[in-house]
Amino acid sequence: MPYLDDPLIIFTDLDGSLLDHHDYSWEPAQPWLDRLATAQIPLILTTSKTSAEVAALQSALQLTHLPFIAENGAMIHFPASWRPESPVPGARYADIRHTLEELRHRYDFEFRGFGDVTPKQVAIWTGLSEPDAALAMQREASEPLIWFGNDLDFSHFKKCLTREGLALTRGGRFWHVMGVDAGKGPAVQWLAAEYQRQRGKPVITLGLGDGPNDISMLEAVDHAVVIKGHHDHAMPLSRHHASQVFRTSEFGPHGWVQGLDHFITLPAREIQK
Missing domain, CATH: 3.30.980.20 (Putative mannosyl-3-phosphoglycerate phosphatase; domain 2)
Incomplete structure (x- = not known):
């Protein structure tokens, strides 16, 4: 399992995952958001929402220095400090x-x-x-x-x-x-490779999502958190081992917290708090 000081990149769905399905709150996840910010671990919002919606959320979550994936992977938005050409051909x-x-x-x-x-x-x-x-x-x-x-x-x-x-x-x-070539999975793979290129060393990826549109993302990462969803759609993954896939018993941001608790080992000073 990765440690908080490992070269982690986290990709997260929003609605029903980081955000509550009903009231869109992320309050239960705030302690983990603070930990990730302190450890300078990129948290990449990966969502069906539009760029206009995500920009407002990014600001509220203090993530405007990071890229994000919008419209189910059909769009990748880069912060001003990045200058890559978007790899997603998409359709207008x-x-x-x-x-x-x-x-x-x-x-x-x-x-x-x-x-x-x-x-x-x-x-x-x-x-x-x-x-x-x-x-x-x-x-x-x-x-x-x-x-x-x-x-x-x-x-x-x-x-x-x-x-x-x-x-x-x-x-x-x-x-x-x-x-047809767009999707969360291809966007996640491209962005993880770009981080690895910029850093010059391998990265460890973790993804969290609750819906069928998250499956390609969850298949593309090293560690996958399948958050319990407010739906009856199957969430089949090709992997099942607990070191790679964790299925939560809680919904929304409570499940999001469960997933990070499962996969990320905290330093002793954090555990003692």
Whole structure:
């Protein structure tokens, strides 16, 4: 198990993981956030949220000096001190919306995306305030949607998206449409490699997430924390050994804390506190 003074990088999902599923609070995780900050361990927010949403959270969490991964890996945002070219080719939001509208018109698919509704409706779907819902609608490379049709049409819908170079990933509340090569896993792998290149030595990666859209991230890291989710979706991973995968018994930030307690060994001075 890694120690707090090892060359760790932590990638964390937000909703239902670091943030409570219902009230979006991270208060139970604050002691660990403080420890990570003191130890200068990068905490990379890795989320389905937009860059506009994450920027506000980064500021509140005092993480603005770090990169973050947004829109399920379709976007990587770098701080001002970084100058790499974004490795995620992705698909532009306008192109995704155009494709979705064409498919819906052609096949009468029954779904609604963020681009179809008002901030008030997004607020109802998500539990966000309307101003925060407006931030969630400032999308650059992915579209969340709710499917209302039947399973047969859904299977056809997925095949149509594949032909258009797009893919679906399942989040806690929504399906997310994005470029076929995008995803949390590829973004995590690229960013971990960039940290290793900058530091000139190997890094140890740990990931925490609760939803199916986190699986590629959890497969890409050295140590994976599967946080108990408010859903009934399977969370299968290719690894099962306790040294690599830990499944929490708590939800949200309480589970987040359980995961770090399980994997990260604290110095004796911390344990004695």
